[in-house]
Amino acid sequence: MTMKKQLFLLISLISLQSCIHWEDDDVVYESNYNPIVQTREVFENSIELQSARPVSNAGKIYVKDQFLFINEKEEGFHIYNNQDPENPEAISFLKVPGATDLAIRGNTIFVHHYVDLLSIELNLITNEILTMTRTSDVFPQLNSPDGFEAAYFDVSADKIIVGYEPKN
Numbered sequence: 001m002t003m004k005k006q007l008f009l010l011i012s013l014i015s016l017q018s019c020i021h022w023e024d025d026d027v028v029y030e031s032n033y034n035p036i037v038q039t040r041e042v043f044e045n046s047i048e049l050q051s052a053r054p055v056s057n058a059g060k061i062y063v064k065d066q067f068l069f070i071n072e073k074e075e076g077f078h079i080y081n082n083q084d085p086e087n088p089e090a091i092s093f094l095k096v097p098g099a100t101d102l103a104i105r106g107n108t109i110f111v112h113h114y115v116d117l118l119s120i121e122l123n124l125i126t127n128e129i130l131t132m133t134r135t136s137d138v139f140p141q142l143n144s145p146d147g148f149e150a151a152y153f154d155v156s157a158d159k160i161i162v163g164y165e166p167k168n
Contacts, residue, residue: 031144031146031148031152031153031167032144032146032166032167033144033145033146033148033164033165033166033167034153034164034165034166034167035142035144035150035153035155035161035163035164036161036162036163036164036165037155037159037160037161037162038159038160038162039158039159039160040158040159040160043114043160043162044116044134046095046096046097047094047095047096047113047118047120047129047132048095048129049092049093049094049095049122049127049128049129050092050093050094050095051092051093052078052079052090052091052092052093053078053090053093055070055072055078056072057072057073057074057075058070058071058072058073059071059072059073059100060100060101062102062103062104063082064104066081066082066083067079067080067081067082067091067124068080068082068088069094069102069104069109071099071100071101071102072093073100074097074098074099074100075095075096075097075099076093076094076095076096076097076099077093077094077096077099077102077111078090078093079091079092079093079094079122079124081124091124091127092124092127094109094111094120094122096111096113096118097113097114097162098112098113098114098162099111099112099113100112107121107122108120108121109121109122112139113134114139114141114142114160114161114162115136115137115138115139115140115141115160116134116135116136116137116138116139117134117135117138117139118132118133118134118135119131119132119133119135120132120133141155141160141161142161142162142163142164144164145164
């Protein structure tokens with residue numbers, strides 16, 4: 001077979017391949033999950049300083065001065081006095097649903113709270129929140145476990161997606 005015939009055959013095969021319908025464009029994909037939502041009011045009132053409790057699902061650890069902050073994945077932060085590293089003392093639990101990380105600058109703790117960014121000042125001696133500032137909608141809403149963006153679920157602007165549950 002000559003080079004011209006081979007080239008013609010190759011070009012013909014490539015052209016014919018473009019006529020093959022590989023995927024049905026009419027297929028509608030649906031999520032296997034429904035969003036769990038909270039009103040913004042309930043969501044914003046879900047932060048509180050609680051008494052110490054055992055760590056059950058630890059995430060990142062942050063050290064600031066003599067204090068340890070241990071993330072309880074998606075729930076908040078355990079706060080320990082680590083002045084005696086041989087015997088850290090549990091002080092309290094900062095409940096911040098959805099929290100996965102924090103940063104501290106000076107005496108201000110910055111926490112990711114689903115879509116919002118919180119800045120919190122604590123008095124760890126009296127075990128109370130002194131001030132809390134919220135910057136709304138800094139982060140995107142949660143995507144579903146099967147990869148659908150939050151916009152797919154058409155959740156109203158006054159609602160926050162706090163999780164997903166499988167469809168029945």
